[in-house]
Amino acid sequence: MEAYKLRRGEVAAILGLKPRPGGSHGTIDMWLAGKNAVPAGKVAQIEREAPAFVANRLNCQYCGRAAKLVRGVTLYPGHPETHDKYFWRCAPCGAHVGCHPRNKNTKGKPNDGKIPLGSLANKELRRARNRAHAMFDPLWRKGKMKRGEAYSWLRETLGISKEACHIGRFDVELCNRTVDAVAALKKEAK
Numbered sequence: 001m002e003a004y005k006l007r008r009g010e011v012a013a014i015l016g017l018k019p020r021p022g023g024s025h026g027t028i029d030m031w032l033a034g035k036n037a038v039p040a041g042k043v044a045q046i047e048r049e050a051p052a053f054v055a056n057r058l059n060c061q062y063c064g065r066a067a068k069l070v071r072g073v074t075l076y077p078g079h080p081e082t083h084d085k086y087f088w089r090c091a092p093c094g095a096h097v098g099c100h101p102r103n104k105n106t107k108g109k110p111n112d113g114k115i116p117l118g119s120l121a122n123k124e125l126r127r128a129r130n131r132a133h134a135m136f137d138p139l140w141r142k143g144k145m146k147r148g149e150a151y152s153w154l155r156e157t158l159g160i161s162k163e164a165c166h167i168g169r170f171d172v173e174l175c176n177r178t179v180d181a182v183a184a185l186k187k188e189a190k
């Protein structure tokens with residue numbers, strides 16, 4: 001994901017947002033986190049001129065509202081290991097998604113720990129994605145396949161594109177098909 005093609009200052013200028021004292025662009029973070037209303041025309045301009053930047057702003061796939069960035073402490077008060085991690089959340093839908101760990105999966109690009117792993121998921125979808133990961137990940141973590149081989153096999157088996165082949169973007173049906181496909185593969189191998 002090319003989330004930061006434009007500099008923050010350039011995006012701030014398009015949005016007409018004033019930097020906070022000291023020059024930080026916290027107002028952009030507030031906008032990205034859905035806390036700062038910006039006229040639709042400005043958003044359309046950003047989408048036209050800086051699509052990569054807008055890719056980091058996430059809308060709820062259930063209701064279309066802008067998701068808000070929260071820390072794990074809000075969602076999982078009983079799980080301290082999540083407390084300083086970021087999640088994108090739509091409170092009305094009870095949907096959220098975690099983020100790539102800070103400075104991991106960067107491919108040379110900045111990663112502030114706020115890049116979502118995929119689309120927002122409600123409880124049913126979170127469970128389905130967890131089941132799919134639990135079935136699929138051992139193929140490359142413990143099995144004979146390399147990670148890339150396992151994902152090639154998965155996208156061919158499901159008949160989806162490389163771009164679409166991320167469990168974090170799957171719907172419940174694709175998760176269930178993943179679980180079934182891995183089960184069939186394991187049966188075959190016996």
Ligand SMILES: [Zn+2]
Pocket residue numbers: 060061062063064065090092093095
């Ligand atoms: Zn929602």
